[in-house]
Structures are given as C-alpha cells and as structure tokens.
Amino acid sequence: xxxxxxxxxxxxxxxxxxxxxxxxxxxxxxxxxxxxxxxxxxxxxxxxxxxxxxxxxxxxxxxxxxxxxxxxxxxxxxxxxxxxxxxxxxxxxxxxxxxxxxxxxxxxxxxxxxxxxxxxxxxxxxxxxxxxxxxxxxxxxxxxxxxxxxxxxxxxxxxxxxxxxxxxxxxxxxxxxxxxxxxxxxxxxxxxxxxxxxxxxxxxxxxxxxxxxxxxxxxxxxxxxxxxxxxxxxxxxxxxxxxxxxxxxxxxxxxxxxxxxxxxxxxxxxxxxxxxxxxxxxxxxxxxxxxxxxxxxxxxxxxxxxxxxxxxxxxxxxxxxxxxxxxxxxxxxxxxxxxxxxxxxxxxxxxxxxxxxxxxxxxxxxxxxxxxxxxxxxxxxxxxxxxxxxx
Numbered sequence: 392x393x394x395x396x397x398x399x400x401x402x403x404x405x406x407x408x409x410x411x412x413x414x415x416x417x418x419x420x421x422x423x424x425x426x427x428x429x430x431x432x433x434x435x436x437x438x439x440x441x442x443x444x445x446x447x448x449x450x451x452x453x454x455x456x457x458x459x460x461x462x463x464x465x466x467x468x469x470x471x472x473x474x475x476x477x478x479x480x481x482x483x484x485x486x487x488x489x490x491x492x493x494x495x496x497x498x499x500x501x502x503x504x505x506x507x508x509x510x511x512x513x514x515x516x517x518x519x520x521x522x523x524x525x526x527x528x529x530x531x532x533x534x535x536x537x538x539x540x541x542x543x544x545x546x547x548x549x550x551x552x553x554x555x556x557x558x559x560x561x562x563x564x565x566x567x568x569x570x571x572x573x574x575x576x577x578x579x580x581x582x583x584x585x586x587x588x589x590x591x592x593x594x595x596x597x598x599x600x601x602x603x604x605x606x607x608x609x610x611x612x613x614x615x616x617x618x619x620x621x622x623x624x625x626x627x628x629x630x631x632x633x634x635x636x637x638x639x640x641x642x643x644x645x646x647x648x649x650x651x652x653x654x655x656x657x658x659x660x661x662x663x664x665x666x667x668x669x670x671x672x673x674x675x676x677x678x679x680x681x682x683x684x685x686x687x688x689x690x691x692x693x694x695x696x697x698x699x700x701x702x703x704x705x706x707x708x709x710x711x712x713x714x715x716x717x718x719x720x721x722x723x724x725x726x727x728x729x730x731x732x733x734x735x736x737x738x739x740x741x742x743x744x745x746x747x748x749x750x751x752x753x754x755x756x757x758x759x760x761x762x763x764x765x766x767x768x769x770x771x772x773x774x775x776x777x778x779x780x781x782x
Contacts, residue, residue, distance in 0.1 A: 400766050407505040408489035408501060451536040457528055463561065465561055469504050469533055500759070502748075507748035589690070591607035610690065
C-alpha cells in the first residue's frame, strides 16, 4: 500500500473541476477519481441507479472504494456532482477550466466539494508514500446525486454496500463547513427538512353571488394561520429553534369579480431533534382535518420529507476532527448543526458521521473559488485525522 509519488491535491482538484459533472451527468469525474484511487491500491466498485436521462429517476453513477479489509473502516463521503454554472458570461473565466488566479482555484465545485475530495485523496496518498499503513481500512463513498433529488445516490449506495457485506465504523463528509476561514466549524448534525404543498379547492363563482360559489381562500388562510401560530420549540444545546416559513401563496385569479376555484400554498419547516417527519405530518394532518369540517370543498396536501434531523453527540469522531484542526490551524472549531441538509442525513443511520471541509462562502455562486492554501491546509488536517484515528 505505497505510492512513490504523492498526488498534488490542488492539481487533482483542478482535474476534477474540468469534468463538468452537473447533476446527474458524471462527465468522467468518477473515472478520474477511480483512476487515482486504484493507483493507490483501493478496490473500487461502481453502482448505478435510475433509468432516465433527466428528472428524478435519472441514471446516477456512484462509487465505493476501499483500501484494506479489516475494521475499523474510516469512510470519507462526498459528491462529484455540481450545480449548474448559471450565466457563464458573468464568470471571470471558464467555470470548468479549473484555473488558478491570484492564489485561488476558481471553478464550479471548487468549494462544494471537489476541493475536499482532492484534499482527502492527497492526504491518503501522502501518508501511503511514507510507508504508513492504516490499522484498519479507509474507504470512499462518492455519489453523483447530492445536488439533485438525492434519490439515486448516497441513500441507495449505502443500502447496496451493506448488502455486499460492507460496514462503515465512522464517516467524515467533506462538505464546506467553514463560513469564512479554515478551522471555524465542524458539523455534527443537521436539522431536518419538511415540505408541504396545500391545495384547497372550492367552486368558482361571481363575487356578487357568494352562495353559488365556494371560496377556498379563507380556508387556506385559516390553515396558514394555524400553522404559524404554533411555537415549535426553543432549540437546544446543539440546535437552533425550528422554523416554519411559508414560501408561496398562489390563487392565480385573473379578474376582480370572480371567486377562484383553487388556492395553493407551500411551506417548509427546518426542524431539530424535538420533532420528526412523522410527528410534523400528524400535526399538519390534524389541522387539515379541522379545516375540512364545515367546508364543502376539498383540502389536500402533498408532503415531502427530504431529511430527518440528526445529531452525532461529541465523542471519538468529533474529538479527532477538533484536535486535528486545532493542531494544524491553531483554532479549535465549534460543533454546529446549522445550515441546510447534506447526505450525512442518510449516513447517520449506518455510522457516526460528522462534516468538515473547505470555506463555503462562494459555493453555488458565480466565480465559486477556494484559496489554494486552504486546500493544502485541509489536506494536512485530513492527514492528521487519519493518523489520530488509526493510532
């Protein structure tokens, strides 16, 4: 398990950026990664899920690679897919050129999260080149579906490798966790995300003859009022309070003297461990059932739970991440559950999981970029994490 020539993480990050792997297209990104991993002695297996070319069931390529056969198995999880570049004319240079300018690597996926994948590959490569051997196994769990619907990616990949007899003992996800500078934050949990579309259907009619129509708007407004009137929680030691946000209310009435037939609304709840998708569903269904009483129309809801809340309590994994980061940067990162969702919400069902990566200030933006020095720093942190984990 040696590699005489360590992989340069900055060069490898640039090589990954040059693969325009906009979800669900792979564009050769996983081939590029697999080539380097196999050169280091990893056994790689590809998993493809989905059948279409676009949409929710689009075919997605995934990769699981393992070095070693013994436990414990320390896994690095991430994604090679990226969001679209947007208006490329607004970029300072080609978003898929992977070029360095003013000490920064610029390109789509630089921060989220090809730079972190390259840093972990560089860390493993550097360690192996010295003759170091892990007293266990190192694995990569990489999807091409994190930025998309997340239906044919990590969730199915985890089930598939478990069926193949694989067991992960701890997992590090390389999402960009630092707001402004390296060493600020480790994510040891995430809030869940609850989405619902409410449709209230009445009967169209003339406003001067309300008894001949059924107005859905007051019923919808009553539902929204009930939703907003509840104080969800006050947060906890690791979680900020849950919040409910109404994101759209639509009637689409083109005239001023007509009772509309349909009124719709959509809302999202970012919830902590005080709730679950099931408990919020039960609460919403109770409100909808009350709204149906005495209303001659219909009240329906489409519910989507894109992730449950989870927490990895402080312990071995978080201690190692904090200790290694402090040793390299001089700053001890805080543990946080802030931000949106990530594929860690699936991994938590299989192993303790935490997230630590690059600075995410420009992720998903025009001119997404990271400091070259930060990739080097992250590589050093990942090296220290591996040495501490297998010590």
